[in-house]
Amino acid sequence: MRFVGCALAWRPGEARDRSSALVVLDERGGIIANAFAAGVEELAGAIESYAGGEGVLVGVDAPLSIPNERGTREVERILSRVSLPAYSASRKMFGEEVYPEEFLAALERVGIQYTDYPFPRDREQRAVVEVNSAATLKVISFERAGSDGRLEEIREPRYRKGNKAQRAAALREVVEILWNTPGLRLRTGNLSDDLSAPENVDVSRIEVTEEMSHAELDRIMNLVEGTLAAYTVLRHWRGRDGSLVVGTGPEGYVLIPAPEILRRRIAEECRAAGVPYV
Template sequence: MRFVGVDLAWSPRNTSGAVVLDWDGTTGRPRVWESALGGDAEVLSFIAQGVGEESALVAIDAPLVVPNEGGTRPCDRALSQRYRQGEAGAYPANRARLGPEVRGEILVTRLGGLGFAHTPKVRRQASTRQVVEVYPHPGMVELFGLEKTLKYKARRDRPSAVQWEELERLKGLLASLARGEPAMEADRLLNGITVRGLRGRELKRVEDLFDALFCAHIALHLWYWGETGYRCFGDLNTGYILVPIQPAT
C-alpha cells in the first residue's frame, strides 16, 4: 500500500509539492518526493510513477468538487466554524475564483483514468485506489494538539524569521510522527532540509513539501483508522473536506 500527499497549487502557474509513502505494515516512509511540480501533466506523472500499479490512497490539499459559481462551499463554512478558534478555517472555494476549469476536478478525472475512485468514505485498511480532498491546518490542530495553527505561510506582514521558526516547529512535529500510530518516519526527507536563511521561491518550496508530507501522513492515518479516524465536512455533491482526528475523540 502506498500513500500520496499533494499540496496542489490552485493554478498551474504556481508549483506544487508531492510525497509518496511506502507502508511496510508498521511504518510509512517517503519513497519519492518533489517540491516544485509544474502543470497538471507533471503532477499526474509524479503520482502515476510513484504509485505504479500498487494500491494507494491519494490525499490532495485543493478543492476537488466545486459546483458553486460564487460564495463558498457548505463544507468550507462548516469546517471554518468548527476550527475558527484554532485559526484553521478554509479558504472559500468557488468557480469564479478558481476559473471555469477547476484544477482539482481535472486531476480527479485524470486519476480516474488510472483506476482511482473519488469518494470521501475511506474504509479501514482496505485495498484501494482512491483520491480524497484534505486540508492540513485543521489536521495539524487535531493530530498535534495545537491550540492555533502554525504561522509558517508567507505573508507580507510576516518576517522571514517568524516563518523559519514556525517551519522548524513543523519539521519537529513531522519528525515526531515516527512515534505515532500509525508511524511515519521521514528522517531521510527532513534531515536534508535547512530552513533558516531561505527566502522567496526556495522557502515556498519547503512550505509546499512539508504540507505535502503531512498530507501523505493524513492519507495513511485515514486508511489506518478508517471512519473512526476522520471527520467529513460536506459531501461528494456539494464538496467535502476530510480532517484526521485521534480515534479516541
C-alpha cells in the first residue's frame, strides 16, 4: 500500500504553469520517493507508477469539489469556526475550466477514484481524497502542545509569504515539527540533499537559509506540504491516532487528523450547521 501526498498547484495563475510536488510514504511512514510534475496527465501517470499496481491512497492539498459559484464552501466555514486554516475557493475563481476537477478526471483514467471516505486498513482501495496541509500542521502542533493546548493559541508558521528570512525560519520550524511527528520517518536511504534534483529530495538534510531564492524556498514548501498531505491519509488509514472527514464529496469536504478533544469540538459545529461528518 502506498500513500501519496500531492501539493497541487491549483490556484488560477499557477495551475498550468507551476509544478506540483508528490511525496510517497510506505505503511511505516517512511518517505520512499518524492518528485515534481506539471500537468494533470503527468501527475496522474507518476502516481500510478508509484502505486505499481498496488493499493494507493492519494491526499490532495487542494479543494477537489467546488459546487459554490461564489463565496466559500460550508466546510471552510466549519474549519474557520474552530480556528483551523481553510481554503477559499469558488467556481468563479476558475471560469469554465476547474483545474482540480481536471486532475480528478485524470486520476480516474488510471483507476484512482474520488471518495469522501477512504477505508482504514483496506489495502485494495485506489482512492483520492481532499486534505489541507496547513490544517494538518496546526493539528500536529496542537497535539505537541498537550492537553492544555488551545487551537486558537497555536501559532501558524508563515512560510508562504514574507521576506526570505521570514520564510526560511518558518520552513525550518515546519521541518523540525515533521521530524518529531510520531509515525513519520523523514529520512530514508534513497533521498539526497540536492534541492535541484528532479526527485527524491531529503528536506531534513537541507540547510534552509535566507540566502536561498524564493523559488528554492517554494520547492521546499511544496515538499513539506506534500509530506503533510501524505501523512494525513496514512494516519487515517492506520486508524489509531484519530481523523475526521468534515463535509461530503458533492458539497466539498476535507479529511483532517483529529484527536478526540478536537473531534468533539468539530462535531459540535457540524451538528449546529447541519454538515455531515464521520
